Structure formats: C-alpha cells, structure tokens
Amino acid sequence: MPGIFPPAALLNPVASASTTMTDPHTLLARHVPRLVYDSQEAYFADSAAIWTDSPANVLKRADGTVLAKPPELNLGFLGQKKYADGTAVKGTDTIGETTRDYAAHATALHAQVRYRNRVHGHARRDSHGQLWLQYWLFYYYDDFQLAGPLLSAGDHEGDWEMIQIRVGDDDTPQQAVYSQHKSAEAHDWSYVQTVPADPDTPLVYVARGSHANYFRPGTHWTGVWFDHADGHGPAVDPALVDLGDTVPGWVRWPGFWGDTKPQGSPIDATSPRGPAGHAQFDDPARLVATAAQAAARTAPQAPPVPPPPRIVAARAGRTLTVGFDAGAGPPPTGLVVAVRRAGSAEPAKVFPVEVGQSSGEVEIAEDGSEPLSVSVSTVTDGVLTSPASTAEA
Numbered sequence: 061m062p063g064i065f066p067p068a069a070l071l072n073p074v075a076s077a078s079t080t081m082t083d084p085h086t087l088l089a090r091h092v093p094r095l096v097y098d099s100q101e102a103y104f105a106d107s108a109a110i111w112t113d114s115p116a117n118v119l120k121r122a123d124g125t126v127l128a129k130p131p132e133l134n135l136g137f138l139g140q141k142k143y144a145d146g147t148a149v150k151g152t153d154t155i156g157e158t159t160r161d162y163a164a165h166a167t168a169l170h171a172q173v174r175y176r177n178r179v180h181g182h183a184r185r186d187s188h189g190q191l192w193l194q195y196w197l198f199y200y201y202d203d204f205q206l207a208g209p210l211l212s213a214g215d216h217e218g219d220w221e222m223i224q225i226r227v228g229d230d231d232t233p234q235q236a237v238y239s240q241h242k243s244a245e246a247h248d249w250s251y252v253q254t255v256p257a258d259p260d261t262p263l264v265y266v267a268r269g270s271h272a273n274y275f276r277p278g279t280h281w282t283g284v285w286f287d288h289a290d291g292h293g294p295a296v297d298p299a300l301v302d303l304g305d306t307v308p309g310w311v312r313w314p315g316f317w318g319d320t321k322p323q324g325s326p327i328d329a330t331s332p333r334g335p336a337g338h339a340q341f342d343d344p345a346r347l348v349a350t351a352a353q354a355a356a357r358t359a360p361q362a363p364p365v366p367p368p369p370r371i372v373a374a375r376a377g378r379t380l381t382v383g384f385d386a387g388a389g390p391p392p393t394g395l396v397v398a399v400r401r402a403g404s405a406e407p408a409k410v411f412p413v414e415v416g417q418s419s420g421e422v423e424i425a426e427d428g429s430e431p432l433s434v435s436v437s438t439v440t441d442g443v444l445t446s447p448a449s450t451a452e453a
Contacts, residue, residue, distance in 0.1 A: 081191070082231045084183035085302055088193050090260050091225055091233065092179060092300050095197075096277070097293030098268035099435040099448050100398035102410045103166055103219075105197040105271075105298055107178040108310065108334075109135050110169040111218055111317055114200075116159045119143075119315075122152040139309035140336075149314065154331070156319030157217055163409070166200035170407065179298040182307065182335065184344055192344035194224040196335045197298075198317075203269045203410070217318025220332045221271045223264055224344050225249075236262060237347050238273035241282065246351035247275060261297075265289040268445075281362035285443045292435075292450065294405040303335075312336040366392070366438055366446035373434040373453035380426040380453060382436060385419040386446075392416075392438035396445070397424055402431040402452060412439075 095105060111117060112134050119128040119137075127147060128137055133155070137144045157165070170176045180196040199219035226235040233249040252275060255261040265274040267287035274280055277291030303311060311334060318331025340347035369392075372383040380399065386392050395415055398408035413422045426432065437448040 081229060084191060084193070085181075085304075087191075087227055087231060088181040088183050088302055089300055091193055091227075091262065092181070092298065093195055093223060093262045093264045094255055094295055094297050095179075096263055096265050096289075096291045096295045097407075098266065098288055098290050099292040099433075099450055100268050100288075100396060100408055100410060100437060101266060101293050102163060102203055102269075102398070102407050103199045103201050103271075104170060104177060104296065104407050105179060105199055105221075105266075106166075106170055107175045107301065108180065108198045108317075110166070110175045110200055111155055111198065112138070112310075113175075114157070114165050114169060116157050116161065116165050117155055118158060119153060119155050120319075121150065122154070127153070135308065135310040138313040138315075140312040140314065151314040153315035154319040155218075155315065155317060156331075162201040162203070162217070167407070167409075169200070177296050177298045178301050180311075180335065181300050181302045182311075182341065184342070186345035186348075187343045188345055190226055190345075192224045192226050194222055194341070194344065197221045197271070199271050202271060217320045218316070218331045219271050220317065220335060220338070221273060222335070222338075222340075223262070223273055224340065224347060225262070226344075233260075233262075235348075236275075237344075237351050238264065238275060239347070240272040240274070240287075240354075241270065243354040244347050244351040245275065245354065246348055251275065263295075265291050268448075279365050279447055281359065283359040286362075286365060286445055288437070288445060288447055290447060292448075293408070296405065307336070310334065311341075363444065366440050366444055368447040368449040369395070369436055369438050371434070371436045371449045371451050373432075373451040375426070375432070375453045378425055378427060380424040380432065380434070381421055382424065382434060383419075383421045384415075384436060384438075386438050387418070389418075390440055391418040392440045392446075394439040395422060396437045396439065396448075397422065398435040398448070399424070399426060399432050401428075402433045404433075408435065 120126045182194040202219040223238045228234045237246040253263040265277045267289040274289045280287040316331045320331040370385040395413045397411045400408045432453045435448040435450045438446040
C-alpha cells in the first residue's frame with residue numbers, strides 16, 4: 061500500500077532527520093529465517109499457491125456452491141472484494157480439499173520447485189511508527205500426529221503461521237515475536253538464536269504438526285498439550301516471496317484457507333483466514349500485545365512429559381519393523397512412526413499406529429531400498445505425545 065514506508069523521522073520523532081534506513085525490502089531479504097523442523101514433521105512451509113493450485117481443491121460458498129476449480133482457481137483469482145471473473149467475494153467463502161488425501165497432495169506439490177520452501181515477506185510500520193519485518197508461513201495441513209481414538213483431533217486444512225522482527229533506525233534487529241497457536245512469544249534480539257555463520261538469520265524451531273514457532277528446541281507445554289520441536293529434522297532456508305508495497309489481492313481475500321470446522325475436542329481449530337485476516341498484518345504492535353498477555357498468564361500445571369520410547373528398527377524387503385518399549389507408566393494408546401530417507405531435507409512420511417500396550421513390534425510398508433531415518437513417539441491419554449526417538453534402518 062502506498063505510504064507504508066514514509067521517512068523514519070516522520071513516524072518516529074526520536075529518529076534524526078539525517079537517519080537513512082536501508083530499503084525495507086532489502087531488510088526483508090536480509091533476515092529471512094531458517095526453519096528448523098521436528099524430526100517427525102510431515103508438512104513444510106510452502107508457497108500459498110499450493111492451496112489454490114492443488115487439483116483436489118475447490119473454492120465454494122458456505123452453501124456448497126462451487127465458484128472455481130484449478131486452473132481457473134489460482135492466487136491471482138482471489139481478491140478482497142471481487143474474484144477475477146467479477147463474482148463478489150463473501151467472507152464465508154472457503155477453499156477446501158475434496159479428497160482428504162492431504163499427505164499425497166502436499167507431497168506432490170512440495171516436490172515442484174515453484175512451490176516448495178517459501179516464506180511470504182511483508183514490511184510494515186506499526187501504530188507507534190516502528191518498522192517490522194514479517195514472515196508469513198503457509199502449511200498445506202496442520203497435523204497433530206496423534207494415534208488412537210483422537211486420531212484427527214486438532215487437525216485442520218491450511219495453516220498460516222508467522223514471525224516478525226522489529227528493526228531500529230540503524231537497521232539492526234531489536235526484537236522478535238514468534239506466533240504460537242492463538243498466542244505469541246516475544247524476546248529482545250539478544251535472546252534469538254541465529255545461524256552461527258550468519259547472525260542476521262534467526263532460527264525458528266517449528267513444532268511437530270502444529271507448526272507453532274519456538275525460540276528454543278525442546279518440549280513446550282501449551283496448557284492443553286505438548287508441542288515438540290526437537291530441531292532434529294531438516295533445517296531449511298526458504299526462498300522469500302516479497303509481497304511488495306501494494307500487496308496482491310489474495311493476501312486480503314477474507315475467506316478461509318480450508319473448510320475444517322471444530323468437532324468438539326479442546327484442541328480443535330477452524331481453518332484460518334489469510335495474512336490480512338490477522339490483526340498484526342496491518343499493525344504489528346497487536347502481536348506484541350498478544351505476546352505480553354501470554355507472558356502474564358499462568359498456564360495450567362503441566363503433567364509429566366511422557367518419556368521417549370526405546371526403539372529398534374529393521375527392514376526386510378518392503379517391510380519396516382519397529383520394536384518399541386515405552387517404559388513404566390500407562391501404556392500408550394498409539395505410536396507415531398515417521399520415516400524419511402537418511403540425510404534427506406524432505407518432509408517425513410508419517411504413520412500413526414494404534415497399540416494399547418507398553419512394548420511390542422509394529423510393521424510399516426515402505427517402498428525403496430535406501431537407508432531410512434526412523435523417528436518414533438508415543439501418544440498417551442489421547443493427546444499427550446512424547447518426544448521422539450530415532451534410529452536408522
């Protein structure tokens with residue numbers, strides 16, 4: 061939008077009239093985050109176009125009327141008030157999957173260079189005149205990777221996450237805020253872990269399945285469930301898609317990026333609206349306030365973290381056999397087995413398996429003969445997931 065980047069001295073009375081800041085879009089390119097995934101992550105941040113372009117998806121009204129399908133449906137078709145064919149936009153419109161075969165479609169689209177490993181950049185001054193660099197991340201599916209009776213609890217089509225960095229008048233980063241579900245966490249830049257050889261690049265530890273963003277790897281209690289961001293998956297430097305001064309119409313499209321509705325579980329969520337549907341898009345200070353409120357709250361006491369299982373893995377032909385021992389305590393209701401080619405920077409393939417016992421073996425059908433990295437976690441009491449253990453097979 062015109063006028064987003066007026067001279068710093070006009071927006072910040074403290075700034076000297078002689079201060080000359082680097083172009084905000086140059087700063088956006090300078091601080092693109094490195095995404096460090098969990099060892100069991102099945103969906104990576106890709107171009108928003110994976111959702112409009114997926115051959116399984118349709119744009120429809122709340123009453124089910126189909127408005128467009130690919131290839132007519134694409135990012136350029138979306139707008140804030142009208143679609144490219146002149147049809148009026150409604151805020152209840154959705155783009156949803158028709159087959160529910162999320163993993164197969166996400167894998168096929170991620171394999172295409174034009175879609176994979178993208179972050180959408182937006183530079184914006186907040187209501188106090190401070191410049192923020194925002195990085196918006198889109199995931200095809202939000203998958204909590206549970207196993208057992210609550211297999212689909214918390215899962216939803218489409219997932220928008222983001223981080224933002226405040227830069228001072230001397231171009232140096234001052235503060236970072238990372239989105240975490242409906243909340244956020246904020247820290248001064250001195251707390252942010254960066255790439256050792258590149259202090260301009262922040263590290264973002266992405267939580268397994270939920271895609272919440274954390275400043276540190278490990279297990280994080282949300283008040284309802286554990287987020288695991290072990291940092292043992294691929295570390296990816298996504299390509300920047302700069303949204304520009306006048307953002308494209310799809311950014312302000314008011315519909316839903318998915319047609320998932322809550323089903324009654326306490327961790328269920330509706331599919332999200334796009335970047336401009338979040339208050340911080342136009343005023344980054346709003347997310348700072350959200351983080352401050354979260355820091356002031358007292359979260360419910362966390363239960364003990366289920367221990368990672370002891371595992372062994374072996375392959376015989378097309379069968380992967382995983383032996384597990386969850387140790388003492390209530391037997392897990394299920395296992396989550398994630399596999400990727402050893403040394404690969406690709407998302408994992410995930411297999412949830414119901415077990416109901418503390419130890420035993422499970423078999424997974426797995427094509428190919430290349431060495432595999434195998435990651436296994438347990439699920440107990442419906443939503444209490446453990447950290448993962450890894451082995452080679």
